[in-house]
Amino acid sequence: xxxxxxxxxxxxxxxxxxxxxxxxxxxxxxxxxxxxxxxxxxxxxxxxxxxxxxxxxxxxxxxxxxxxxxxxxxxxxxxxxxxxxxxxxxxxxxxxxxxxxxxxxxxxxxxxxxxxxxxxxxxxxxxxxxxxxxxxxxxxxxxxxxxxxxxxxxxxxxxxxxxxxxxxxxxxxxxxxxxxxxxxxxxxxxxxxxxxxxxxxxxxxxxxxxxxxxxxxxxxxxxxxxxxxxxxxxxxxxxxxxxxxxxxxxxxxxxxxxxxxxxxxxxxxxxxxxxxxxxxxxxxxxxxxxxxxxxxxxxxxxxxxxxxxxxxxxxxxxxxxxxxxxxxxxxxxxxxxxxxxxxxxxxxxxxxxxxxxxxxxxxxxxxxxxxxxxxxxxxxxxxxxxxxxxxxxxxxxxx
Amino acid sequence: xxxxxxxxxxxxxxxxxxxxxxxxxxxxxxxxxxxxxxxxxxxxxxxxxxxxxxxxxxxxxxxxxxxxxxxxxxxxxxxxxxxxxxxxxxxxxxxxxxxxxxxxxxxxxxxxxxxxxxxxxxxxxxxxxxxxxxxxxxxxxxxxxxxxxxxxxxxxxxxxxxxxxxxxxxxxxxxxxxxxxxxxxxxxxxxxxxxxxxxxxxxxxxxxxxxxxxxxxxxxxxxxxxxxxxxxxxxxxxxxxxxxxxxxxxxxxxxxxxxxxxxxxxxxxxxxxxxxxxxxxxxxxxxxxxxxxxxxxxxxxxxxxxxxxxxxxxxxxxxxxxxxxxxxxxxxxxxxxxxxxxxxxxxxxxxxxxxxxxxxxxxxxxxxxxxxxxxxxxxxxxxxxxxxxxxxxxxxxxxxxxxxxxxxxxxxxxxxxxxxxxxxxxxxxxxxx
Numbered sequence: 001x002x003x004x005x006x007x008x009x010x011x012x013x014x015x016x017x018x019x020x021x022x023x024x025x026x027x028x029x030x031x032x033x034x035x036x037x038x039x040x041x042x043x044x045x046x047x048x049x050x051x052x053x054x055x056x057x058x059x060x061x062x063x064x065x066x067x068x069x070x071x072x073x074x075x076x077x078x079x080x081x082x083x084x085x086x087x088x089x090x091x092x093x094x095x096x097x098x099x100x101x102x103x104x105x106x107x108x109x110x111x112x113x114x115x116x117x118x119x120x121x122x123x124x125x126x127x128x129x130x131x132x133x134x135x136x137x138x139x140x141x142x143x144x145x146x147x148x149x150x151x152x153x154x155x156x157x158x159x160x161x162x163x164x165x166x167x168x169x170x171x172x173x174x175x176x177x178x179x180x181x182x183x184x185x186x187x188x189x190x191x192x193x194x195x196x197x198x199x200x201x202x203x204x205x206x207x208x209x210x211x212x213x214x215x216x217x218x219x220x221x222x223x224x225x226x227x228x229x230x231x232x233x234x235x236x237x238x239x240x241x242x243x244x245x246x247x248x249x250x251x252x253x254x255x256x257x258x259x260x261x262x263x264x265x266x267x268x269x270x271x272x273x274x275x276x277x278x279x280x281x282x283x284x285x286x287x288x289x290x291x292x293x294x295x296x297x298x299x300x301x302x303x304x305x306x307x308x309x310x311x312x313x314x315x316x317x318x319x320x321x322x323x324x325x326x327x328x329x330x331x332x333x334x335x336x337x338x339x340x341x342x343x344x345x346x347x348x349x350x351x352x353x354x355x356x357x358x359x360x361x362x363x364x365x366x367x368x369x370x371x372x373x374x375x376x377x378x379x380x381x382x383x384x385x386x387x388x389x390x391x392x393x394x395x396x397x398x399x
Numbered sequence: 400x401x402x403x404x405x406x407x408x409x410x411x412x413x414x415x416x417x418x419x420x421x422x423x424x425x426x427x428x429x430x431x432x433x434x435x436x437x438x439x440x441x442x443x444x445x446x447x448x449x450x451x452x453x454x455x456x457x458x459x460x461x462x463x464x465x466x467x468x469x470x471x472x473x474x475x476x477x478x479x480x481x482x483x484x485x486x487x488x489x490x491x492x493x494x495x496x497x498x499x500x501x502x503x504x505x506x507x508x509x510x511x512x513x514x515x516x517x518x519x520x521x522x523x524x525x526x527x528x529x530x531x532x533x534x535x536x537x538x539x540x541x542x543x544x545x546x547x548x549x550x551x552x553x554x555x556x557x558x559x560x561x562x563x564x565x566x567x568x569x570x571x572x573x574x575x576x577x578x579x580x581x582x583x584x585x586x587x588x589x590x591x592x593x594x595x596x597x598x599x600x601x602x603x604x605x606x607x608x609x610x611x612x613x614x615x616x617x618x619x620x621x622x623x624x625x626x627x628x629x630x631x632x633x634x635x636x637x638x639x640x641x642x643x644x645x646x647x648x649x650x651x652x653x654x655x656x657x658x659x660x661x662x663x664x665x666x667x668x669x670x671x672x673x674x675x676x677x678x679x680x681x682x683x684x685x686x687x688x689x690x691x692x693x694x695x696x697x698x699x700x701x702x703x704x705x706x707x708x709x710x711x712x713x714x715x716x717x718x719x720x721x722x723x724x725x726x727x728x729x730x731x732x733x734x735x736x737x738x739x740x741x742x743x744x745x746x747x748x749x750x751x752x753x754x755x756x757x758x759x760x761x762x763x764x765x766x767x768x769x770x771x772x773x774x775x776x777x778x779x780x781x782x783x784x785x786x787x788x789x790x791x792x793x794x795x796x797x798x799x800x801x802x803x804x805x806x807x808x809x810x811x812x813x814x815x816x817x818x819x820x821x822x823x824x825x826x827x828x829x830x831x832x
Contacts, residue, residue, distance in 0.1 A: 269424035270417035273431040277410025280439070284402045289500055290531030290546045295491040298521075299706060303641030303648055303734075304766040311770070311785035315778060323784035330771065330787035333794060343798075381777035388780050 059106045059129070059217045061245055066223035072234055073245065075225075081242045088115035091246040095124045098242035102127065106217055108135040110248040119246075125210050127237050129217040130179060140204045140211045142187035147180040147197030154218070158228045163192035165203055167236035171229035176200045178216025201233075212237055320378040324387055328369055331391045335398050358397045368394070400443055401533055406540040410435055442536025447482035449532040449545035452505075456527075461554040461697070464522050468553050471514045472530055476505040484535045484542055486513055489528040493521040494553070503532065519555045522650070523701050527551040556696045557650065561658040561816030568662050568820045575828055593617045627668045627832040628685075628727035629823075630755075631656045631695070632718060635702055636676040636709030638734035643764045643812050649704045651762045652732035655816040657692060657699075659730060662820050664690035666827065671727075674702055675717055677710045682721070709733070711743030715751055728756045728832055730819070735761040735809060737792040741799070748803045756831060758806040760819045763793075765811050 054070075055062040061073045061084045076082045081098075085091045088111055095101050104127040108116065113134055119126075120138040128139055136143055151157075158173035168174075180198030183189030188206065191199030200215045214237075219230040260268065302308075314322055336345055339353040347370045354369070355362040366372070368390055377387035413431035420427035458470035476482050486503040490496045495518040505511045519525050530549045535542035593609050596616035609617040633639075633656060639649040660670045672683040672695045681698040685691055718729055729751060733740075744759075751757050771786035773779035797807045806826070810818040826832055 265422055265424035266420040266427065267418045267424075269420075269428035270414045272428040273410055273417050273435065274414045276432050276435050277407055277414055280402045280410050280435070281407045283400070284404055284407055287401045287544070289485065289487045289533060289544075290489050290529060293489050293491050293528040295493055298647070298703060299640055301641050302766070303643045303762075303764045304770065305641065307767050307770060307785050307789045308782070310788065311778075311782040314785055315781040322788075323781060326784040326787040326791070327780075329791050333791060381780070384777060384780045384784075385774070388774050388783065392774070 059221060059247060061247060064222065067218075067221050069217075069220055069222065069225075071222045071225050072220050072231070075231065075235070076238060076243055080238075080240065082245055083242060084245045084247070086247065086249045088119055088246070088248065091119060091244055092122060094242070094244045095122050098244070100241035101125075101244055102238050102240035102242075103244045103246060104238060105129065105131070105135070106245075106247045108132055108246075108248070110250055111135070112251065113138075123207075123209060124244075125212075125240065127212045127214065129214050129220070131213060136181075136213065140183075140187075140189075140202070140213055142184040143181050143189060143202050143204060143213060144184075145179050145198075146182040148215075149177050149180055149195040149197075149200070150216075151177060154224070155227060159193040159195055159200055161192050162194055163190055163199075165190045165192050165201075167239070168192040168201060168233060171232035171236055174219060174229035174233050175224055175227050176214065176216060176219050176230070176233065178214070178218065180215055181213055318381075320381075320384060321375065323384055324375055324378050327384075327388055327391060331395065332369070335395070338398065354394065354398070358394055360394075365394075400541065401535075401544045402439060402541045403535065403539055405538075406435070406439055409438070409540065438538060439541045442538045442541040443543060444536075445480070446484075446534045446536040446542040447476065447478050447480040447507075449482070449484075449534045449543055449547070451478045452476055452482070452532060452547060454530055454547050454549040456549055456551045458551070459553060460551075461556055461700070462517075462519070463556045464519065464558040466518075468517045468519075469514060470517060470527075470551060470553065471512050472549055473510055473512050474503065474505050474530075474532070475510040476507060479507050481506040482532075482534050483539075484533040486533070487531045488513065488515045488549075489531060489546075490515075490517060490525055491528070494519045494525045517553055519553070522555050522557055523703065525553045525555055554697065554700045556700045557653045557657065559654065559657045559696070561654045562661070564658055564817045564820065565661055568658070568817070568824065569665055571821075571824055572662065572666050572827075575824070592620050594620055627827075628671065628722065628725055629659070629663045629668050629832075630671045630673060630718060630722055630727050630729045631660060632714065632729060632731045633672070633674040633681075633699075633702070634676065634709050634714070634731065634733035635674050635680050635705055636733075636739075637704070637706050638709070638736050638739060640704035640706060641734070641764075643762055643766070646812070647704055648734060648762050649702065651812045651815055652760070653699050653702075655760060655762075655819045656730070656732055657696065658816040658820050659823055660695050661690065661692045662823065664692060668832070670695070671721060672698060673717060673721055674698070675709070675714045676705045677707050677713065679717060680705075684721075708739065709743065711739075711747055715744075715747040718751060719754070722755060724754070726755060728758060728823070728826065730758045730760060730823075732760050735759070735793045735796050735807075737796050740796050745799060745803070748800070748805060752804050756806070756826070757804075758808065758819075758822060758826075759800055760808040760810075760815065760822075762815050763809055763811045 054064050056065055056068070057063055058067050060068050062068070062070055064070050073082050073084070083094045085094055091103060095103055102125045103119070103122065105119070106129045108128065109132040116135050116138040126139055128135060131139065133145065136145065154175050154177050158175050159177065160173050161168040161171070163169065174193065176193050177195065178200055180195060180200055181191070181202040182198040183191060183202055183204065187204060189202055189204045191202045193200035201212065203210050203212045218224055220234050225231050332350065336343060336350060339357065341349060341353060351362055351366045351369060355365045358365070367376070377383040413435060417424065417427045417431050453475040455473045456470070457473070459468035462468040470488070472488055474486065482503065482505045484503055485500050487500045488496065497516050497518070501513065503511065503513065517525065527549060529546045531544065531546045533542060533544040593606060594617065596605060596618050600618050604618045606617050606619045633649070633652055635649060639647065639652065641648050643651060660672070663670045669685040670691045671685050672681070672691070674680040680702055683691060683694045683698045722729070748757065767786045767789050770782045771790060773783045793809070797809060800807050806822060808815070808818050808822045
């Protein structure tokens with residue numbers, strides 16, 4: 001086996017431009033997305049400035065929506081301390097820390113029975129807003145829910161206090177419709193705002209502390225707080241140095257397993273061979289069969305490029321005199337030889353010859369080929385088209 | 400290192416198996432990963448080393464543009480392991496290699512030929528970029544890959560489309576020979592022989608002195624001059640890069656030059672060739688009689704238009720150096736570009752025409768003629784005016800060249816080769832060479 005080798009000339013090393021560094025290339029590729037991302041971040045930050053997020057929720061002390069209670073909390077905190085707590089433990093600690101406190105409990109169905117018992121055992125005045133049955137029995141044993149009075153339009157008619165509880169009597173009529181309670185005869189209780197089957201507000205006194213039960217938190221929400229005696233009633237009931245405002249968070253689920261924990265071990269562990277497989281897939285598809293072969297591409301220049309460029313120049317400068325001159329020269333150079341004239345024949349001879357051959361009026365031919373005054377065809381683009389058409393017409397007849 | 404789809408498939412199967420292994424998961428995963436890695440590594444190690452292969456080349460070294468060349472690589476495997484895998488003989492994209500990647504199997508100690516065909520779409524030298532061999536292990540899971548050098552160059556020659564005009568032009572040339580009755584007499588034609596008068600012969604060619612010594616009337620016959628020198632000069636400067644149609648002006652010029660060289664070679668003239676822009680790009684000197692077409696074609700193949708202004712002074716002195724004192728026909732294939740010709744060539748014409756006959760051949764652009772006829776709207780008229788201006792300049796340059804005694808051939812791309820051949824035949828008939 002002999003090795004043939006063609007008589008190829010030595011390959012000159014291609015003198016290409018120095019290759020771009022990788023960093024530069026990366027920057028060129030990434031700069032537009034990076035600028036776009038930065039612009040988006042700046043715009044979103046600017047738009048979020050001054051846009052304060054308030055918490056939302058029914059009777060939420062921070063909420064400014066109609067069913068929030070931010071207004072009442074702000075009014076209360078003008079002359080007393082309001083401590084908003086989210087769990088029974090915090091509530092107990094806050095009550096323990098204050099000298100003169102009142103505990104107001106909302107949404108107590110979120111509390112566990114043992115938490116309710118622990119709170120009920122605290123030595124503090126308590127206001128229960130629409131308590132659950134379990135809560136009612138823990139805080140105010142002997143008081144029971146006996147009905148509900150909730151007209152469609154709560155503002156139609158306020159309830160009258162009809163009792164000698166100072167807080168209610170001084171507040172006057174209020175829109176406190178809601179659940180109604182009745183205390184057992186043996187209990188030291190005062191009922192106010194009677195409506196139908198019971199009282200909307202019941203206060204139980206026991207061992208020097210009072211427990212007040214209110215059938216509805218709605219009157220204290222932002223929407224109804226300024227109606228009737230609602231605000232006065234709230235301020236009177238929550239009359240203490242420190243108001244401990246308990247709105248418990250929903251109880252957290254305990255003892256649950258996350259999604260990964262629920263998967264069988266085999267599936268979780270199959271991620272290891274899957275990862276190895278993905279690496280193999282990348283190597284399989286990413287490995288090229290040898291490098292790409294470069295090809296030095298030839299330049300592509302149309303031979304008519306300069307003519308096109310000149311046409312563009314004529315047009316952008318509207319050089320109509322040049323255009324008419326070029327069209328006439330082309331016409332004359334094509335036809336003078338055929339008319340038996342030399343290349344530098346005088347105009348008169350050319351006009352005469354053309355007029356004779358075409359049968360036109362010599363004056364018209366002179367106007368066309370050698371305009372004596374300002375060129376009538378160079379006035380506008382329409383004129384150019386007319387000149388070209390007339391020259392073509394003469395060419396046809398001369399042929 | 401390479402891996403195959405088979406390895407990925409195996410990884411997929413193992414992933415599914417581990418997923419169903421239940422509480423044995425950690426163990427199964429460890430075993431699966433280990434099996435994968437060990438098998439892949441083992442396959443890589445057991446694959447025949449592509450580095451040890453010995454390559455040799457054979458095949459075509461030149462072809463005309465449009466034809467197909469066959470090139471082969473012989474892969475010898477001196478190792479003790481059989482090689483299985485794939486091979487790719489890499490060439491530039493314009494070479495249109497077929498097939499790209501092909502299977503390869505070379506047993507230990509054996510050789511195998513790998514054939515590849517090339518159908519290049521560009522003139523010039525196509526150089527092999529290397530042979531990439533991918534050698535797979537016994538399990539076909541993974542292997543090794545290496546690109547080995549196997550230099551080879553295939554020269555793609557100009558297509559010589561105008562070859563089809565050659566028979567017609569040759570018969571025209573033969574009409575000039577003495578055996579034809581339609582003999583042409585010229586100042587430079589040579590006396591050939593005497594023969595008997597045949598009715599129809601020009602009575603002016605009767606040799607009365609010979610007729611007196613003979614029984615019948617004898618006429619002289621003439622033959623066109625032979626052993627004249629022709630120098631074809633190809634301008635490879637910037638004006639030759641412009642494309643007329645889809646082909647650079649240079650390639651049209653080459654086509655015309657090849658027809659002329661073939662014709663002149665048959666007519667018994669010596670043909671030299673020169674390609675010049677700012678320096679000498681290629682040169683072929685006639686070595687004795689006979690056709691130089693093959694050598695000229697070889698010299699033309701790697702030529703490309705350079706984006707430089709040609710240097711007419713240098714070109715003129717190169718022409719004078721190449722031809723020395725002998726009178727010859729100098730055919731300059733360039734463009735009738737007013738700016739470059741008036742400043743460059745015209746002042747040097749007397750130096751050339753003093754000793755030689757100069758013929759300038761140029762390719763017209765049909766696109767310009769089409770522009771000159773455009774009348775669709777005002778933009779078309781502006782373009783028509785610009786085209787008229789270009790044509791006028793061309794006519795002016797042609798007239799100036801003719802005035803200083805230069806022959807000019809100016810034709811459209813499809814006519815330039817026959818037009819140049821006709822000009823040559825006419826010059827020969829007139830005995831002006």
